[in-house]
Amino acid sequence: MSGPSIYQPTNRAMQWFEKRLPIGGLVHSSFVVYPVPRNLNYWWTFGGILSFMLGVQIITGIVLAMHYTPHVDLAFKSVEMIMRDVNYGWLLRYLHANGAAMFFLAVYIHMFRGMYYGSYKEPREVLWILGVIIYLLMMATGFMGYVLVWGQMSFWAATVITNLFSAIPGVGDSIVTWLWGGYAVGNPTLNRFYSLHYLLPFVIAGVVVLHVWALHVAGQNNPAGIDPKSDKDTVAFTPYATIKDAFGLACFMILFAWLVFYIPNYLVHADNYIPANPAVTPPEIVPEWYYLPFYAILRSIPNKLLGVCALFGSIGILAFLPWLDTSPVKSGRYRPIFRQFFWLFVIACIGLGWLGTKQPEGIYVILARILTFYYFAFFIIMLPLLGIFEKTRPVPNSISESVLGGKA
Amino acid sequence: MAKNKNLNMQRILIALALTGSLAALVMPASAEEQPSPPRVKWSFAGPFGKYDEAQLQRGFKIYKEVCSNCHSMEMLTFGNLADAGGPGYSEAQAEAVAADYKIKDLDDKGQPTERAGRAADHFPTPFANTAAAAATYGVAPPDMSTLAKARSYSRGFPWFVFDAFTQYQEQGPDYIAAYISGYKDPPKDFKLPEGGHYNEYFPGHNTAMPQPLQDGQVTYDDGAPQTIAQYSKDVAAFLMWAAEPRLVQRKRLGFQVFIFLIVLTGLLYFTKKKVWSAVY
Numbered sequence: 037m038s039g040p041s042i043y044q045p046t047n048r049a050m051q052w053f054e055k056r057l058p059i060g061g062l063v064h065s066s067f068v069v070y071p072v073p074r075n076l077n078y079w080w081t082f083g084g085i086l087s088f089m090l091g092v093q094i095i096t097g098i099v100l101a102m103h104y105t106p107h108v109d110l111a112f113k114s115v116e117m118i119m120r121d122v123n124y125g126w127l128l129r130y131l132h133a134n135g136a137a138m139f140f141l142a143v144y145i146h147m148f149r150g151m152y153y154g155s156y157k158e159p160r161e162v163l164w165i166l167g168v169i170i171y172l173l174m175m176a177t178g179f180m181g182y183v184l185v186w187g188q189m190s191f192w193a194a195t196v197i198t199n200l201f202s203a204i205p206g207v208g209d210s211i212v213t214w215l216w217g218g219y220a221v222g223n224p225t226l227n228r229f230y231s232l233h234y235l236l237p238f239v240i241a242g243v244v245v246l247h248v249w250a251l252h253v254a255g256q257n258n259p260a261g262i263d264p265k266s267d268k269d270t271v272a273f274t275p276y277a278t279i280k281d282a283f284g285l286a287c288f289m290i291l292f293a294w295l296v297f298y299i300p301n302y303l304v305h306a307d308n309y310i311p312a313n314p315a316v317t318p319p320e321i322v323p324e325w326y327y328l329p330f331y332a333i334l335r336s337i338p339n340k341l342l343g344v345c346a347l348f349g350s351i352g353i354l355a356f357l358p359w360l361d362t363s364p365v366k367s368g369r370y371r372p373i374f375r376q377f378f379w380l381f382v383i384a385c386i387g388l389g390w391l392g393t394k395q396p397e398g399i400y401v402i403l404a405r406i407l408t409f410y411y412f413a414f415f416i417i418m419l420p421l422l423g424i425f426e427k428t429r430p431v432p433n434s435i436s437e438s439v440l441g442g443k444a
Numbered sequence: 445m446a447k448n449k450n451l452n453m454q455r456i457l458i459a460l461a462l463t464g465s466l467a468a469l470v471m472p473a474s475a476e477e478q479p480s481p482p483r484v485k486w487s488f489a490g491p492f493g494k495y496d497e498a499q500l501q502r503g504f505k506i507y508k509e510v511c512s513n514c515h516s517m518e519m520l521t522f523g524n525l526a527d528a529g530g531p532g533y534s535e536a537q538a539e540a541v542a543a544d545y546k547i548k549d550l551d552d553k554g555q556p557t558e559r560a561g562r563a564a565d566h567f568p569t570p571f572a573n574t575a576a577a578a579a580t581y582g583v584a585p586p587d588m589s590t591l592a593k594a595r596s597y598s599r600g601f602p603w604f605v606f607d608a609f610t611q612y613q614e615q616g617p618d619y620i621a622a623y624i625s626g627y628k629d630p631p632k633d634f635k636l637p638e639g640g641h642y643n644e645y646f647p648g649h650n651t652a653m654p655q656p657l658q659d660g661q662v663t664y665d666d667g668a669p670q671t672i673a674q675y676s677k678d679v680a681a682f683l684m685w686a687a688e689p690r691l692v693q694r695k696r697l698g699f700q701v702f703i704f705l706i707v708l709t710g711l712l713y714f715t716k717k718k719v720w721s722a723v724y
Contacts, residue, residue, distance in 0.1 A: 074723060116519045116590065119690065126690040127697070271723055279716045286709040293705055297698025298491055298611045301593060306616065309594035309687070310586070319647075390601075439724075 042069065066252055071270035072277045073258035075439045079149040080256070081284030082142050088285055089139040090244065094237050096132040097181075104184065106230035108223045111186035112311040130300040136178050137303050138292050140326035143171060151357070152378055154366030155257040161358040163250040168355045170243050175327070175351075177236040180229040182324055187308030192321045194221045194229070200334075203341040220314065260438040261367030262431060269435035320395070328392030329385050333411065335396040336404035346408065353415050360415050362423025370429040374422050381414045478645050480597060481622030484677055486614050488684065491699060494692050495685050497532035498666055503682020504531055506662050506675055508541075511588065514580070516569035519589030520686055523563035529692030530685055539563050582639060583652045592616040592680065592687040595623075616687070617680040619645065624676035627655040 043064035045051050054060050103122050105114040118125035156164035183194045198215050202208040217224025264270045307318045323331050333350050337343035368375045384407045394400040432438035487496040522542035525533045542561035551557040571577035577584035596615040622645040630642035640650040657675045
């Protein structure tokens with residue numbers, strides 16, 4: 037999308053540097069003059085918000101790691117000491133814990149936005165798949181971070197999730213032992229989770245660079261789902277997208293600050309303030325809210341192996357979305373039937389999240405099965421068929437027509 | 445034709461939504477075994493909440509005279525009693541509290557000894573280990589450092605949604621206050637197992653701890669009523685402070701952050717409007 041750099045530094049030192057490493061030109065062409073569709077709405081500010089949240093998590097995480105002790109006898113205590121004795125330790129820890137939740141909230145909005153406006157379609161398939169990889173890495177990182185607290189819920193979540201791998205026929209138990217580094221979740225498990233929890237965010241940052249790179253090759257999708265055709269269809273990244281992103285981010289931060297300063301334990305299960313105790317199983321083992329829909333899918337299927345397959349399949353299927361959706365029209369705006377199935381899909385995901393908190397018995401199992409069926413049917417049945425049978429509404433000729441035409 | 449289809453879809457959606465909400469209504473309110481604890485008016489609730497120093501001091505007196513016979517509170521030091529936003533003791537007072545305790549230590553020859561406590565010492569544990577702690581009542585009494593955050597009760601839908609807006613975060617102390625004053629004679633049809641104690645608010649009602657407080661058991665110097673109702677609130681408030689000693693600082697900083705963020709957001713909104721007015 038971006039042509040050759042027109043960046044001409046006036047400062048002599050900058051000119052000297054630019055000749056040797058044109059990093060100023062890279063920033064200039066990618067984040068200043070880079071053309072963005074003029075019709076982007078606020079759902080498009082979540083990309084910037086996500087980059088910001090990754091930064092928050094890495095910075096708070098690095099400082100927390102300076103005070104944390106990854107040992108079964110000391111982990112819980114060291115977290116409490118951070119909360120009590122480290123200067124602003126309570127702030128760092130509440131930022132990091134609630135930051136994870138806000139990170140997931142933002143990524144879900146980002147993903148639903150991509151689905152609604154068909155952002156995964158040609159030529160953005162690789163961009164989308166890189167996003168799915170980031171999401172998977174986020175899930176692994178978030179899970180392992182939750183375990184580090186070493187409360188009751190941490191310990192038992194680690195036990196339940198690692199045990200999923202025992203469903204693999206033949207080698208399952210060996211794999212679980214290998215994952216644990218022993219015959220139960222213990223000190224080796226905690227140590228490796230700590231190591232990986234520190235490593236994976238930087239892997240995420242690397243894939244985010246690829247994600248942004250792929251974005252800047254294909255250019256941004258937009259609410260109309262059509263490519264910019266002329267300069268009239270785009271505006272410069274700075275100041276237009278920059279200021280809009282900044283405003284969106286500030287609104288997001290208000291919500292974040294509300295959680296951190298006023299209801300920091302709202303999303304935390306009370307049991308995680310009880311130190312991990314392998315001898316006492318909590319009455320209910322519930323994952324963090326952002327995993328609940330997948331937990332409900334897992335438990336809705338009576339067979340353990342099939343349940344685990346459904347769990348991983350429900351995430352893996354996202355990678356195939358560009359080819360499952362057969363419709364030539366990108367934006368849900370012009371797809372009246374798709375739009376309804378889409379919102380039903382959103383409701384199904386929220387419903388599954390609610391069912392993830394319920395014991396799998398009685399009506400809850402039935403509801404979870406219906407919603408699990410719908411989750412997969414949306415991808416495997418609705419999307420392929422809609423491309424064939426749906427009568428789409430006419431797509432505007434250009435972005436500027438879609439923006440200004442409606443106003444006239 | 446497309447419009448017709450559209451209408452049909454909408455009908456299907458509405459029907460599905462109705463079925464869902466009906467199912468939610470018809471579902472039994474999951475056999476609520478124990479009543480929800482009554483809401484206490486806490487001084488530390490809400491965006492400007494602060495601990496009531498006198499209440500924390502009374503709560504500490506109860507902890508010292510009653511709870512600490514069985515419950516440890518190992519995350520806290522005596523010096524914490526003088527921390528800002530806490531019970532409001534002076535450092536000399538905290539030091540004096542510490543000096544009343546005997547701390548097990550080793551002397552300079554490596555021999556076990558007992559010495560007077562210092563401000564930097566953690567509150568001593570009443571039992572040598574969890575096995576010894578479990579010997580008395582069958583279950584080891586939980587450590588009290590994080591207890592007020594480790595206890596809660598289910599609020600259920602839709603209340604948990606409203607809680608995010610009303611900042612109701614005091615489920616822990618509400619439960620503890622209700623629990624301490626919730627001892628009763630079991631109903632006739634309730635079979636209380638051997639060694640158990642009936643408590644209205646404890647999940648399953650059968651709790652291992654005997655009723656810890658009686659009216660008039662702890663003497664207050666500030667004229668507060670010496671009743672179980674008052675004791676249970678005071679000790680719950682004290683435990684909330686023990687679990688969340690930086691609450692006052694958090695809420696104060698939060699308010700400053702909010703003022704900053706709201707001004708920033710307002711400025712960004714008008715800047716954005718100005719910048720974009722050139723395009724539209």
